[in-house]
Amino acid sequence: MTSQTLASWANNALYSSMVVFTLAMLAFVTHLSARAPRRAEERAAARTDVLVGAGAAPGAGSSDTVVGSEAEAEPAADAAADPAASGPESLRSRQWGSIGLTLTYLATLLLVGSVLMRGVAVSRPPWGNMFEFATAAVAAVGVAYSLLARRNRWEWLGVFIVTPILLVLGLSVTVLYTEAHELMPALKSYWLAIHVTVAFLAVALFTIAAAVGAVYLLRVRREEHPPAKPNFIESLPSAVSLERTAYSLNMGAFILWTFTLIAGSIWAKQAWGAYWQWDPKEVWTFVIWAVYAAYMHSRATAGVDARKSMYIALAGYAAVIINFTAVNLVSTFVGMHNYSGM
Template identity: 40%
Template sequence: MPVINETLGQYSELFMLLAAGTYTVAFIAFAWDLAKSSKMLRAVDQKAAASTADPKVSVAAGRVAAGLGGADAGGPAGRAERPTSGLTVEGGTAAGDMKYAGERRAPARVAVALTVLGVLIHGAGVVTRAFGAGRVPWGNMYEFLTTGAFVAVAVFLIVLIRRDLRFLGTFVIGLAIIMLVAASAAFWTPVGHLVPALQSYWLIIHVSIAVLSSALFTLTFAMSVLQLLQSYRQKNLAAGRKDNLGFMRLVPNALSLENLSYRINAIAFIGWTFTLMFGAIWAEKAWGRFWGWDPKEVWTFVIWVVYAGYLHARATRGWTGTRAAWLSIVGYACVIINFTLVNTVFNGLHSYSGL
C-alpha cells in the first residue's frame, strides 16, 4: 500500500486554484477577442457599403480589413476577396475549413498563451495529486472532474495546432472553469487510498478511456450549441433581419460546425464503446457478473444508445442541421446526469467510488 503524501495533495489543490485563475483570465481574453473582432468586422462592412459613394472610405475599409489579415476591402472587387481574412461575404461567417488565415488578433493570441500556461499548471496539479496518492488521479468524483477538465483543455489545444477553433475558447475554457469550481466546491475529497474494489489495473484502462471520451463529448457539446446559434443567425440574415449575434461572425457556418462535430463524436463514440465493454469485464472480475442493471451501468448504456442514435440518424436517416445538434446536446446532458445525479442520488455498486 503506497504512503499518502498529504503535502503533495495540498500542492495539487494549490495548482488547481492557480489553473482556475489562469483559465478565468484566458476566458476573458477569448471573450474580448470575439467582441473586438466582431466590432472591427462590422466596421469593415459599413465602410465597404459606403465605398461606392466615397472612394476615400473604400481605402479606409481596406486598411481595416488588412489589419484582420484580409485583402483590400475597397469596392465590390475588394469585398469579394475578403474571405482571405477568414470570413465569407454571404452571412458574414468564418471560413468553413477552419484554417488559420494569418489574422492579427492580439486578444486571441493572449488567450491561447494563457490557456497553455493554465493547462501546464493544471497538469502539475493532476501529477502531484497522482504522486501524493501513489496511484492514477481519477479514483473519485473530485479527481475525475479535475482530470477531465485537464484532458478537455489539452485536447482543445491539440486541435488548435491544425484548425483555428479559437472561437470555441470561451465555451471550452468556461466549461473547464465550471468543472474545477464544482470539483472544489461540491466534490472535494482529500488525497487517500482507493477502496479494495477499485485497486485494479482496470481502473487505469476503463476510466482513462471514459475521461478522454467525455472530453471529446465536451468539445462537441460546445460546437453543437454554437451550431444552433449560427443556424438561427443565418436564418435571420437570409430573411433580411438585423444581426443580433455579431460575435458569431468569427464562427464558421452551421454546416461546417456540424460536420466537424460529427467526426469528433464518431471518435468519442468508439471510446465510449470501449468504456462500456471494459466496464463489463471489470464488473465480472469484481462482482462476478458482466451486467447487473446497476444505475451507473444503465446510464453508461443510455449514453451509448443516444450517441449511436445520433450517428445512425445523421448518416442514414438524413438527420442534419438543428435536429442533429439537439441530439448531440441530449447525449451530453446524459453524460452530465451520469456523473452527477447517478453518483449522488441513486444507490448502486458505484456509489462508493464516485465514478
C-alpha cells in the same frame, strides 16, 4: 502512505490553473468581440477614407467610392456562408486570440501538473473519487482543446471550452473536494487505469463536440435569419463546417465510449462475478451509448435534418452530465458504484 505536502502542492496548482483559466476566458471574450464583422457601409466608409487619405478629392473619387461600396456589399451578403467574406480578421482579434490560447496552454499545464501530483501523493491513478475524476476529465478537455485549437485556428471556440472548465473546477473545489486517501478495495485493479482513463478521454471529446454543436445551432439560425447588424457569430465558420466538426468529434468519442462500456463489463465480471447487474451507473453508461448511437444513425440517414441530429447529440451530452452528477450524488441512483468519496 499519502504525502499531504504533495497533495497541498496539487491543490495550489489547481487554484493557480483556475486563475489562469479565468484570464484566458476574458481574453477569449475580448477576441470574440473584436471578431465582429463590419457592415458593408462601414467597410465602404473605411475604403473612402483610404482613397481620400491617398490624395483623391472627395468629389473626384465619388464614382470610385460608389463602385467600391457596391463591390463590398456583395461579399457582405455572403458573410454568413464564409467568414472571410467579412474581411480579414483584425490585428486586435488575432492578438487576443493568441493571448487566450497561450493562457489556456499555461492553465492546462498547471492543471495536468495538479493531477499528476495528486496521483504521486496517493501512489495510484488519480481518479479514485468524483473530485479526482472531475479534475482529470477537465484536464483532458484542456489538453484536447489545446492540441486541436492551434492547428484548426479554434480561438473562437475558446470561451465555450474554458467557461465549462472553470465551472467544473469551481464545483470540484467547493462541493466535490475529497482529501487524498487510499483506494477502496473494489477499485484496486489495473482496470481502473484502463477503464476510467478511456472514459474521461471520451468525455473530453464529447464536451468539445457539444460546444461546437451548440455553436452550430446558433450559426445555422443566423444563416437562415441574417441580422441587420452582424456580430461575432457571423465571423464563425459556416454551419456546414461546424456540423461536420461536431460529428467527427462525436464519432471519436463514441468509439472510446464503446470501449468504456465493454471494459466496464469485463471489470464488473472480475469484481462482482457478472458482466451486467443493472446497476444505475451501468444503465446510464448504456443510455449514453444508445443516445449517441441514435445520433450516428440519424446523421447517416438521408433526409434527416442535421439540426435534429444535433439535438440528439446534445441530449446524449445531457445524459453524460446526469451520469456524472445525479447518478453519483443522488441516493436514489447510487448503487454498487458508490465511489464518489462524498
